[in-house]
Amino acid sequence: MPRGWSRRSRCTRAAAAGPEGRGGDEECRWRAHAGVDKAAGDVYEVIVVRHGTRRARRSEVFLNYAQYGEPDGDFVVDYYLWVLRSQSTTVLVDTGFARGPAEARGRTVLVEPAEAYRSLGVDITRPHPLVVTHAHYDHIGNVGLFPRSPVVVSGAEIDFWTSPMATKALIAHFTESDEVAALARADAEGRLRRFSGSVEVAPGVVVTEVGGHTPGQSMVTVPTSEGVVLLTSDVVHFTEELERDMPFVAVTDLPAMYRGLQSVRDLVAARAVDHVLTGHDAGVLDRLEPYRPDLTGIAGVIGRLPA
Numbered sequence: 393m394p395r396g397w398s399r400r401s402r403c404t405r406a407a408a409a410g411p412e413g414r415g416g417d418e419e420c421r422w423r424a425h426a427g428v429d430k431a432a433g434d435v436y437e438v439i440v441v442r443h444g445t446r447r448a449r450r451s452e453v454f455l456n457y458a459q460y461g462e463p464d465g466d467f468v469v470d471y472y473l474w475v476l477r478s479q480s481t482t483v484l485v486d487t488g489f490a491r492g493p494a495e496a497r498g499r500t501v502l503v504e505p506a507e508a509y510r511s512l513g514v515d516i517t518r519p520h521p522l523v524v525t526h527a528h529y530d531h532i533g534n535v536g537l538f539p540r541s542p543v544v545v546s547g548a549e550i551d552f553w554t555s556p557m558a559t560k561a562l563i564a565h566f567t568e569s570d571e572v573a574a575l576a577r578a579d580a581e582g583r584l585r586r587f588s589g590s591v592e593v594a595p596g597v598v599v600t601e602v603g604g605h606t607p608g609q610s611m612v613t614v615p616t617s618e619g620v621v622l623l624t625s626d627v628v629h630f631t632e633e634l635e636r637d638m639p640f641v642a643v644t645d646l647p648a649m650y651r652g653l654q655s656v657r658d659l660v661a662a663r664a665v666d667h668v669l670t671g672h673d674a675g676v677l678d679r680l681e682p683y684r685p686d687l688t689g690i691a692g693v694i695g696r697l698p699a
């Protein structure tokens with residue numbers, strides 16, 4: 393993330409509304425639209441857990457890389473899940489991959505997500521809201537750890553992955569059937585919360601459907617003491633993808649993916665977000681404070697809550 397993309401907003405609720413309810417300035421109207429300034433007092437710490445990694449080539453991660461006429465090269469891909477905590481609420485954003493499917497694809501497991509949750513003090517028996525940004529194997533591998541959680545997912549996403557189209561070879565390999573079945577089970581149990589557009593899953597935490605990478609690929613905005621954090625998940629895999637408009641190799645709707653990248657650039661330009669955390673950049677934790685010294689390189693934090 394470029395340093396310039398990490399900044400504080402000066403917006404207040406009054407600024408968003410404008411004098412006498414008219415106007416306000418553009419930055420603040422954007423933030424109000426995104427739902428990120430209305431929950432004054434509700435701030436979260438964003439814990440970024442790096443649970444896996446792999447060494448790839450640029451031609452394996454950027455779509456149609458040969459079109460750019462650039463040399464190939466090594467490219468490190470890291471794998472993350474996110475935990476949001478306020479004084480009263482915990483929200484889980486994705487659950488990382490499971491060891492078997494990850495190792496079958498040549499990924500390296502750095503920490504088992506179940507162990508990471510334990511280490512962070514996340515009580516998996518409680519019904520914390522669980523946001524599924526999309527249903528690829530590296531984002532829903534441990535949904536079964538949370539048997540009581542409401543699962544928030546775009547309707548377009550769950551409908552696609554439970555449809556016959558999702559069994560096609562070039563589509564199915566992004567998922568594990570038992571992991572998609574865990575989402576279907578949550579649905580059968582009445583725990584699946586479908587949405588379209590945007591939904592607020594906890595005070596101030598807004599999930600927005602973007603599409604592109606998958607039919608219902610979503611991203612999340614979170615108010616923190618250090619400003620608004622945008623978790624792009626796989627709307628943006630890498631900062632280079634965002635800055636150079638170079639879509640990731642896996643895509644279901646390319647124009648929607650380009651529009652998703654533009655929507656993130658628009659949010660940044662409008663100063664509606666203060667920090668952008670991508671889905672798979674390497675080195676994200678190098679720029680964050682470790683959550684605890686023993687978790688250096690595994691878990692970092694933005695907006696740490698007072699102890």
Ligand SMILES: [Zn+2]
Binds near residue numbers: 671
């Ligand atoms: Zn991913």
